[in-house]
Amino acid sequence: MVQNQPGGAPPDAVADLRIRSVQAFPISFAMPPDRVVRHGIGAAVKRDTVLVRVQTECGVVGWGEAHHGRGPTSIADLINNTLAHFLAGRSAAAPVDAWGAVYARHLASHGQGAGTMIALSGIDMALWDARGRYWNTPCHVLMGGERRPVRAYAGGVSLGFQPAETLVEEVAALVAANWRAVKLRFGDGVARDVPRLQAVRRAFPDLTIMVDANCAYSLADLRRAADALRDCGAEWLEEPFPAHDHRSYAEAKPLMGGVPLAAGENHYGRFEFHRLLEDGSVGIFQPDLSKAGGPSEVLRIAHMAGAWKIPVCPHIATGGLNHAATVHLLSAIDNGGWFEGDASPGNIFRDALCRIEPDGDGMVFAPSGAGWGVEVDEALIRAHPVIAGPGFV
Numbered sequence: 001m002v003q004n005q006p007g008g009a010p011p012d013a014v015a016d017l018r019i020r021s022v023q024a025f026p027i028s029f030a031m032p033p034d035r036v037v038r039h040g041i042g043a044a045v046k047r048d049t050v051l052v053r054v055q056t057e058c059g060v061v062g063w064g065e066a067h068h069g070r071g072p073t074s075i076a077d078l079i080n081n082t083l084a085h086f087l088a089g090r091s092a093a094a095p096v097d098a099w100g101a102v103y104a105r106h107l108a109s110h111g112q113g114a115g116t117m118i119a120l121s122g123i124d125m126a127l128w129d130a131r132g133r134y135w136n137t138p139c140h141v142l143m144g145g146e147r148r149p150v151r152a153y154a155g156g157v158s159l160g161f162q163p164a165e166t167l168v169e170e171v172a173a174l175v176a177a178n179w180r181a182v183k184l185r186f187g188d189g190v191a192r193d194v195p196r197l198q199a200v201r202r203a204f205p206d207l208t209i210m211v212d213a214n215c216a217y218s219l220a221d222l223r224r225a226a227d228a229l230r231d232c233g234a235e236w237l238e239e240p241f242p243a244h245d246h247r248s249y250a251e252a253k254p255l256m257g258g259v260p261l262a263a264g265e266n267h268y269g270r271f272e273f274h275r276l277l278e279d280g281s282v283g284i285f286q287p288d289l290s291k292a293g294g295p296s297e298v299l300r301i302a303h304m305a306g307a308w309k310i311p312v313c314p315h316i317a318t319g320g321l322n323h324a325a326t327v328h329l330l331s332a333i334d335n336g337g338w339f340e341g342d343a344s345p346g347n348i349f350r351d352a353l354c355r356i357e358p359d360g361d362g363m364v365f366a367p368s369g370a371g372w373g374v375e376v377d378e379a380l381i382r383a384h385p386v387i388a389g390p391g392f393v
Contacts, residue, residue, distance in 0.1 A: 016058035024079035026072035028387035040187025040214030042392035052122035062130025066122025124294025132371030145332025149363035153181035156342030164199035180362030181208035187216030230257035265315030311337035320353025
């Protein structure tokens with residue numbers, strides 16, 4: 001497309017990148033029965049995501065990814081029939097201006113609803129991609145960063161509730177594939193959760209282990225599991241409680257024996273993260289670029305957290321666009337922590353867009369190329385029409 005070089009916007013950049021259209025595409029695929037993973041929120045029977053396409057006046061196209069929000073058609077409808085109208089006359093050259101337009105016309109007057117923040121996330125991600133493509137520059141450079149190694153752990157919808165011996169086998173395969181850290185799942189009951197963690201620790205004494213309870217724990221559960229988390233050297237305990245349960249997080253922190261609490265994938269925008277800062281209970285922030293307001297907002301959250309020396313380890317969504325954008329952002333902030341690599345089996349929307357895997361040192365790098373460095377073949381959209389029904393049962 002336009003082959004401008006970085007180093008200052010040409011006088012016509014705002015006009016060139018004026019938004020001509022915004023379109024969202026909800027897509028799905030069913031998981032084969034032998035690849036269904038079960039954890040604290042149920043069994044993952046299908047995968048959904050929402051791809052967002054922004055067309056600009058000069059012909060540059062940017063792509064983003066909005067989280068499905070358990071209702072992919074609703075997220076797409078919100079983008080196509082409401083938020084797109086607020087972007088009329090705006091330019092991809094100024095994604096903060098476009099973000100502010102949606103905030104002023106929708107979020108400020110109707111509350112910071114999760115659906116709107118998720119939808120806006122996909123739009124904002126696409127605007128960043130368009131800017132990068134226009135200036136033929138990777139997004140991490142536009143964000144002020146450089147292509148550098150980022151620590152990675154194996155996460156996503158994987159390593160679920162299964163017998164300890166088969167869990168150890170699955171972890172062994174990941175370690176053989178250069179993953180130096182993994183995330184295990186709690187929420188199956190302390191009597192089953194703890195032995196799984198202990199089995200993995202015995203098998204891999206030097207492995208970094210994160211633990212995610214998927215909001216399925218009570219304070220009583222945490223009291224029973226806290227010693228094992230500490231003794232096994234857990235890197236963090238993620239979302240033991242729902243995002244809004246601030247009191248339980250506050251009561252849990254003193255019980256953790258130095259293991260930090262992590263949260264953020266179900267917090268939306270800097271305003272909800274501000275509450276986490278005020279409470280002081282959560283030691284690791286995990287905003288999702290496809291949920292929390294897009295790259296523009298996650299940058300704000302990261303900078304805000306940086307003043308409190310809190311690392312940012314973003315949650316990832318289904319598709320490769322989100323994965324690529326996350327590594328770009330982690331390459332551009334000074335409090336970037338771990339990248340959550342998607343180790344789930346058979347993720348078509350990862351493999352068809354951008355599969356990010358660690359090198360021999362367990363590190364990942366942002367894709368090279370303009371924007372997010374990801375090419376979207378629209379045949380993927382046509383081949384995977386949205387599937388009705390819940391993604392977790």
